[in-house]
Amino acid sequence: MTEIILFSIGELGEVETALVELLALSLSEHVNLRSRVSDVVVPLEGAYDAARRQYYSTKLLERLLDHRAGDGAKLLGIAGVDLYIPPLSFVFGEAQLGGAAAVISTHRLDQRFYGLERDVELLYNRCEKEAIHEIGHCFGLVHCRDYRCVMYLSYAVEDIDLKSVVFCPACRESLPPR
Numbered sequence: 367m368t369e370i371i372l373f374s375i376g377e378l379g380e381v382e383t384a385l386v387e388l389l390a391l392s393l394s395e396h397v398n399l400r401s402r403v404s405d406v407v408v409p410l411e412g413a414y415d416a417a418r419r420q421y422y423s424t425k426l427l428e429r430l431l432d433h434r435a436g437d438g439a440k441l442l443g444i445a446g447v448d449l450y451i452p453p454l455s456f457v458f459g460e461a462q463l464g465g466a467a468a469v470i471s472t473h474r475l476d477q478r479f480y481g482l483e484r485d486v487e488l489l490y491n492r493c494e495k496e497a498i499h500e501i502g503h504c505f506g507l508v509h510c511r512d513y514r515c516v517m518y519l520s521y522a523v524e525d526i527d528l529k530s531v532v533f534c535p536a537c538r539e540s541l542p543p544r
């Protein structure tokens with residue numbers, strides 16, 4: 367059965383449980399699939415690049431796939447560390463296009479990263495958009511030109527703040543039916 371399974375990545379407690387649970391609810395609503403939180407905490411092991419002081423997100427996708435359960439399940443990891451994919455200097459997240467695994471990080475979605483005060487509501491809202499966006503890629507969706515659509519490519523948090531949590535009608539059509 368197609369379902370979305372969410373995993374915390376890193377040390378136990380590194381990613382807030384409340385956030386992961388909210389993302390499961392939001393994904394159930396916007397992608398219209400059963401979404402649940404796994405008890406398994408996926409380790410960051412093997413993904414760290416000491417020279418960059420960042421984590422290679424593609425390695426985290428591989429770690430997630432170790433926990434593949436049943437056909438068609440989509441696996442979303444939530445990390446708190448800074449992610450990159452060469453040659454990009456950083457990414458908010460990564461997904462296998464049409465595949466099973468996706469990852470997002472709270473690191474650059476947190477106002478504190480930009481020297482501002484923590485804003486939990488804004489952080490959670492950005493995480494929702496990025497989680498839905500990456501899961502959209504797992505369903506084969508590519509980037510959308512509509513800046514309001516959740517599949518719009520965000521280069522900066524300002525772009526994320528501008529888009530909505532919903533798919534435009536064209537992107538919506540490529541998702542599992544409601």
Ligand code: ZN
Pocket residue numbers: 499503509519
């Ligand atoms: Zn994308």
Ligand code: ZN
Pocket residue numbers: 510511512515516517518533534535536537538
């Ligand atoms: Zn769209």
